[in-house]
Amino acid sequence: MNAGNPDTPENEHPEDAQDLDKPIDLIHKSALPYRPRVGEALDLHVDLNIGVVLGRSDSFHRKYRAGGLGMIGGVAETSDDVLTSLMGMPVKLDLMSPHVMLVAGKRGSGKSYTLGIIAEELALAMERREIEVAAIMVDTVDVFRQMVDPNDDQIDLLKKWDYESRGFPVNVYIPRRTYVGLPDEVKKKARLYPLSIGPKELTVSDWGYVLEKGGTLSTTMENLISEILDSVRKGYALDSGEHVSLKRDFSIKDMIRCIETSPSIEGLFTPATRMALIQRLKRADRMGIFHPGGTSAQDLAIAGQITVIDVAPLGSDAEAVLAILTNMLCRQVLTYRMAWTDEGTSAREELPPTWLIIDEAHTLVPRSGDTPAKDAIIGYAKLGRRFGCSLVLCTQQPSAVSDDAISQADLIISHSLSHDNDIRALQQRAPAVLPDQFRDKVFISSLPRGAAIVFDQTTENKRGFIMQVRPRLSQHGGTDRLSGLFEAVKLLIPEGADEVELVELPEEEESVEVEEIIEAEEDLALEESGEELPEVPRPPLKLSKEDWQVLDGWMKDYVQKLFEEQKQEFSITDEASPRVEEPVEEPSLSDVEIVPVSEPEIDASAVLVKKFGPVSKELLSKATTRKILYSKASHGYLFTSEKDHRETISVDRIDTEPLILINWVAAGISSSGLELDQLIHEDGFTFVCFRGDGVRVIFSVGSSESKICAPVVIVGIDRRVVASAADRIRSSLHKPE
Ligand SMILES: Nc1ncnc2c1ncn2[C@@H]1O[C@H](COP(=O)(O)OP(=O)(O)O)[C@@H](O)[C@H]1O
Ligand SMILES: [Mg+2]
Incomplete structure (x- = not known):
């Protein structure tokens, strides 16, 4: 049944998790201020224990029930017939199978807010371990980045819905130029990463x-x-x-x-x-965005992670850059997913099922004219679902979006529209019946903020209905201090001066940083496929007091500069930020223990073997090698200058005792003229460090089921010395055991 999305975890017994006999609580009237009376009878896909179910067939729903559904709002229309009225029913969106969705509405009608709801529900369903996907949100106007913070502006509204505000840990990619100008602590704590295009x-x-x-x-x-x-x-x-x-x-x-x-x-x-x-x-x-080795889909589509691409700092260049980025993203996600699925291998290891959420899409897939992203988005809309990938397009002008894209939508959520051609476009494309009452221009243009007409293709012979979108748990938009900081960075690099050179990150350092992120995420993905799944939801990461001090310092400089240049009036309040009051310590990632060794022989029992979930041999070896290369302590041991060369030898076995493999690899390295130096224990790994004339060598051990690997990394400044050491080690390791 679940053919469209082979990676969705099986979850056939949600009954265990919740009491399905309990009739559902209707949403209270005070939470649904707008409730028009609709003449036509309403007949939707309703599960009396769950609510209105969108995007799922009956049989699919019977299999998964409450699993993988996201609560997006409530039915907000009344009926003359009390018996069939669904007023106040929660509306649950299927997040398990892939969808193409269109969210439409005029400016300020609540579209972006609704996109945020979808992202929140994806995050929540992942925390409940019901789905495992990657969500990438493309942000042109700085509204999604604020998801890290709780929605404290709408506390009263949240109460009416019986919700508590909270933030979500999103990763934020910002243009490389802005990124480079920010203090390191801020980058780390605010989970900022550099966005670039090769x-x-x-x-x-x-x-x-x-x-x-x-x-x-x-x-x-x-x-x-x-x-x-x-x-x-x-x-x-x-x-x-x-x-x-x-x-x-x-x-x-x-x-x-x-x-x-x-x-x-x-x-x-x-x-x-x-x-x-x-x-x-x-x-x-x-623009500071074009840089060799640009960001790839694999950096952005991380299982279990919401990633925000914030191109707002690019100002008037945002649109062109976004079109190129979206083109690359759509093509890469699709090809990775296709390639892997065709091989019959689980695609999840390389690239998870991805939800691509694009705000203001009419500029990227216009009805008339071309953009670098147009064909790629249409291709993704047409093919994505076959490979587990979803697309959410958002637009204020449905009439200006390419028909080829809109016609793929199986779900449409339309907020208020006021132009005739947009209303017509909706009528033509609605994947369900549009009652006459809703066709009325006055009706559709006076839908209040947050109210929407919803069409679901799985109930295509039934009519669309009015839904009130639920309030956000996390903050939507608004200026945070990062916005000011991004502006400050812009000021530091004056526009227009032809000779301005970008502050270049040292090549080596940056690649390590980015690799570290990938590696950390990979580890996470690996561990998550194993048994020991962390139960607690990950807490939102906030900036510490010190980070805010740094930020505030920057803001002051910024404001000072503005005053000096008499550009505009600007004031900041002295009020302490609520965020400062409760600094949340970032959990220290790992403790490092360094043990010098004086004996020539290794004590194999002192070497930790990192256990991974069930993964392929290649991935096991890759993850262990990356750990050696990019963990701080091992990296520091191996690399002493930018000019260092390195070689890697992969060693893997099936059904071999760890102790035997460790002794054998250590003996092979020793017999090649290197001396055992120290053990570094970190994060469940041990880096076994050797030293020789002009070379440093580390091996570490990882295992998965019956597979075990011990990659050896050799580093030194002279390429020939490294190559000959590698040759010696290779030949002694290739001797029969
Ligand atoms: N469902 C909703 N519940 C409560 N407030 C909402 C809702 N939808 C939108 N809003 C409010 O309306 C403002 C504008 O919504 P937004 O989604 O940014 O508009 P746009 O349609 O232009 O993207 C938001 O900042 C938010 O305060
Ligand atoms: Mg918007």
Whole structure:
């Protein structure tokens, strides 16, 4: 039955979890201020113990019952017939199988708020361990990032619904340029990560979109771009005879250098054309978002995690960047999911079923005209469900969104609309019957904020109905101090100054940081597939008092600058932030214990073997290797300079005793002329450290079911020394045991 989503955990006995004989509590009238009387009888998919069920067939629902449903609101219409009235029934949305949803409504009608509700319910269902998905929310106006904080602004409303406010731990990706300018503590505590796009991801027409802000470049310029891309990919010769070698990954600066130095480009294009493109590329570089090794779908789609992509700091460049990012995201998510499912392997190991939630989608998938994201979104809408992926599109102008995308929607939630063509678009596309009363322009344009007409394709011969969206548990939008901080960063890097160079992160450091995140998330995913699942919901991470002090310091500088420049009046209150009162300590991730070893022989029983849930051999080895490379203590031991080289030898066995494997690997390394130095215990792993002339070596052990692996990492400054040490270790490990 659950064919559409092979990764949804089985949950056939939800009855154990709750008493299904208890009749459902209706939502109190005081929580539903708007309750129009609707003449036509209402007949929905109702489970008397649960409420109105959206997005599920009867048979699917009989199997899963309460499992994987999200509470999104209540039926808010009355009927002449008391017996059939569903007034006050909770409305539960299926989150187990994939959906394509459209959320429509004019500005201020509550669309983004409703998207937030969907994200909250995904997070809650994951905390209850009923589903395991990744949710990526694309935020253009700074409204979803605030999900970390409880919704304390609507406490009274929450009371009426019998809810308590709370925050959710969301990861927030912000443009790399903003990220680089922020203090480290803030990045860490506010769970901020750098968002970047690798220039190699962009096609010629994508470049046109970026460089001309949504327009297209002249044919000559396009030819020039195409020439540059070709040259930097394949390499090109200089006048001096020197060859600029092939680059698999490159920066905008590399592209500019190519225009400036390639004789063949000089021969083909006029100085004016070259200059014009250089200027545009410099401008694009200053956005601080294009950077080699950009963010990938695998960074963003993390099982169990809500990820917010906040492009608001990009201002007027947000739209073009977002289109390119969304294109990449849709294509990557879909191809990963397709590739893995075809192989018959569980796709979850590489990329979980993903919910892509896109606010203000009409700019990305317009009815007329093209954007870099249009085809990719339509493709995702059409194919995604087959691979467990969901899409939620939100728009204030349903008439301006491509029909190819809207026609895929199996669920539509429409808030108030006021334009005739938008109302018509809704009528044409509603996947269920639209009663005459709802077609009335006055009716649909006077729906109050938070009220919506809901259409569900699984009950397509039945009519749409009025729902009041429930209040948010977490904060929706509003300015937080981070907003001010993002602005402050902008000020630190003056706009328009041509020579401005971005503050570059040291290459090594940054890649480690990002890898660390991936690695940490991977570990989480690995552990979650095992038996020992943490029972307690993860607490929202808040900034500590010290972080806020840093932030406030920054804000003061910012305000000072504004005053100096007489730009505008600005005042901040001296009132302490409520957040300062209860600093929540981030749980310390791991304790590190370092044990020096003086004997030449290893005590294998002192080496911890990290146990993973059931995973493939490759993933086991990859996760253990990553741990060695990116844990702080082992990284510090191995890498002493940026120029270090490294080699990795993977060792894995099935049904081998850990003690035997540890002794054997240690003996192999020792016999290659290295000396046992120390053991570092961290996080259930032990890093066994060896030292030799100009090289450092670590191995660590991980196991999963009957599989065991002990990857060996060799690092040193001289490539040849590292290679020869690796060869010696390899050959001694390949001897029969
Ligand atoms: N279901 C709701 N319950 C309570 N308040 C709501 C609800 N929906 C929206 N609001 C309020 O209306 C404001 C605007 O909603 P929002 O979703 O941001 O509008 P838009 O449709 O422009 O995205 C929100 O900040 C929130 O205060
Ligand atoms: Mg909005």
